[in-house]
Amino acid sequence: MTSVAPILQGFFTERLTNQRQASPNTILAYRDTFKLLLRYAAAATGKNPAELDLADLGADQISAFLRHLETERGNTPRTRNARLTAIRSFFSYAALNCPEHSHTIQRVLAIPQTRLQKNLVTYLDDNETTAFLSACDQTSRAGRRDHAMFTLAIQTGLRVSELIGLDRSDLHLGVAPNVHCVGKGRKERNTPLTPETVNTLTAWLKTEPGRPDAPLFATSTGRRLSRDAVERRVSVTAAKAGEQCLSIANKQVTAHTMRHAAAMRLLKAGVDITIIALWLGHERVSTTNIYLHADMAQKEQAIAKANPLEPGAATTRYRPSDTLIAFLESL
Numbered sequence: 001m002t003s004v005a006p007i008l009q010g011f012f013t014e015r016l017t018n019q020r021q022a023s024p025n026t027i028l029a030y031r032d033t034f035k036l037l038l039r040y041a042a043a044a045t046g047k048n049p050a051e052l053d054l055a056d057l058g059a060d061q062i063s064a065f066l067r068h069l070e071t072e073r074g075n076t077p078r079t080r081n082a083r084l085t086a087i088r089s090f091f092s093y094a095a096l097n098c099p100e101h102s103h104t105i106q107r108v109l110a111i112p113q114t115r116l117q118k119n120l121v122t123y124l125d126d127n128e129t130t131a132f133l134s135a136c137d138q139t140s141r142a143g144r145r146d147h148a149m150f151t152l153a154i155q156t157g158l159r160v161s162e163l164i165g166l167d168r169s170d171l172h173l174g175v176a177p178n179v180h181c182v183g184k185g186r187k188e189r190n191t192p193l194t195p196e197t198v199n200t201l202t203a204w205l206k207t208e209p210g211r212p213d214a215p216l217f218a219t220s221t222g223r224r225l226s227r228d229a230v231e232r233r234v235s236v237t238a239a240k241a242g243e244q245c246l247s248i249a250n251k252q253v254t255a256h257t258m259r260h261a262a263a264m265r266l267l268k269a270g271v272d273i274t275i276i277a278l279w280l281g282h283e284r285v286s287t288t289n290i291y292l293h294a295d296m297a298q299k300e301q302a303i304a305k306a307n308p309l310e311p312g313a314a315t316t317r318y319r320p321s322d323t324l325i326a327f328l329e330s331l
Contacts (some may be wrong), residue, residue, distance in 0.1 A: 001052045002098050008034060011093045024185060025161050033086040040065045054098060059107035062087060066111070077114040084113060121290055122251050123260035129154055131245035132253070137238045141208075141220065146233050148204035149217045150258060152179065156191040157262030157280050159183065160255045164225045168205065169212035173198050183281040189280065230255050263291045 016030065021309050034037045037057070038049040044064070068084060069075040088109055095105045113138030124132055133150055136178075137143030153163055153264040162181040177193040193201070208218075215224040234255050251257070260281070266276050277288040 002101060004052045004054055004057065005050050007054065007094050007097060008090065009088050010097070015089075015093045023184075029082065030086040030089070033083045034090070035064075036069070037065055037087065038085070040068060054094065054101050055104060057108070059111060062108050062111060073269060077116055081113045081116070084111060099211040103317050119288055121260045121264075122253070122257050123264045124248070124251075124253070124257060125261075126265075128241075128248050128251075129261060131241045131248060132237060135241035135244075141265075142233075144204060144207060145217055146237060148200050149230075150234075150237070151197055151200045152193075153255070154261050155194055155197045157259045157266075158191070159259060159281075160227050160230055162281075163255075164217065164227065164230060166216040167213050168210055168216050171205070171216065173202055173205075184310075185281075185283065187281060189278075189281050227255075233260075260291070263288070267291050281312070 012027065012030070016027055022030075024119055027097070038052065039060055041047075041052055041056055042049045044061065045052065047056070066080055066084060069080050070077070075083075080231045088111075091105045092107045095102065095109075098105070133147060133154075136147035136150065149163065152158065155178060158166075158179070158181060162183055166181060172178050172180070173193070177198045178190045179193060180188065180190050182188050210218075210222075214222070217225055219225060219229070231254060234253060234257075238248055238253035240250075240255065246250055263280060266279060271279075273288055273291075274285055276291070280288065282288050
């Protein structure tokens with residue numbers, strides 16, 4: 001019998017922190033995975049988490065846990081796969097320290113990822129962006145903060161982790177204004193700011209004085225915002241904006257939607273996809289290609305340019321001429 005506790009402690013302190021020098025975001029994500037897993041296994045076995053053995057975390061138990069995430073907790077396949085990645089990393093580490101459990105470890109490592117459906121990205125167009133930002137109540141401190149934060153996010157396309165990690169000193173609002181951030185893989189980048197964004201952030205800094213190393217967007221107590229807090233503020237703002245803008249009400253708006261909005265604005269402005277990849281901090285251009293599929297207007301323009309039968313004719317959507325044909329087309 002081999003206790004899980006010392007192996008898990010070594011995994012976080014030795015493998016993740018010292019050997020891999022994992023980012024704080026990765027460590028927190030892995031931590032949350034094992035908090036969920038250990039509590040689930042403890043409930044299933046009747047043991048305390050500190051009393052669990054490696055044999056208690058076999059392939060059957062891990063598979064049941066993954067099903068629990070999707071069916072009972074309502075997690076998406078993407079989240080399920082992210083949890084499995086953390087578990088696999090732990091068992092790869094355990095294989096070096098517990099060869100006597102090689103059979104159990106191999107079975108866990110053989111658990112496959114769930115295939116993901118590649119959906120079109122959801123983004124805010126210019127009218128929706130205006131409605132979304134207007135929904136922030138700028139008579140309150142929280143509303144002014146949200147307005148400044150969302151304006152920055154929509155213009156720069158920063159990830160949520162990058163947004164909440166900003167300090168006041170990361171803003172450079174003088175000549176050649178830009179914001180400095182550290183993204184995935186500890187990659188640093190500077191993103192230019194538009195005059196409108198500079199004015200909004202300048203006004204926010206004036207109403208909220210603080211030290212250079214203080215969080216740029218903080219809670220009422222001065223603490224750094226969490227991911228969940230940002231998502232809640234986005235949901236509240238989107239719901240209010242949806243009362244005036246019906247198209248927003250029909251969309252599932254998240255914090256990542258603002259990042260998509262920034263990418264689509266650049267794409268529609270004719271910016272090359274490789275530049276957009278650099279702007280967003282993507283490691284591979286293939287990641288950025290998802291935005292090429294999102295805009296139907298651009299696809300229709302491509303059809304108009306490639307249509308050899310009717311040069312110069314206006315492009316229109318296909319409309320079935322018969323109700324029965326329309327029914328068949330809808331299947």
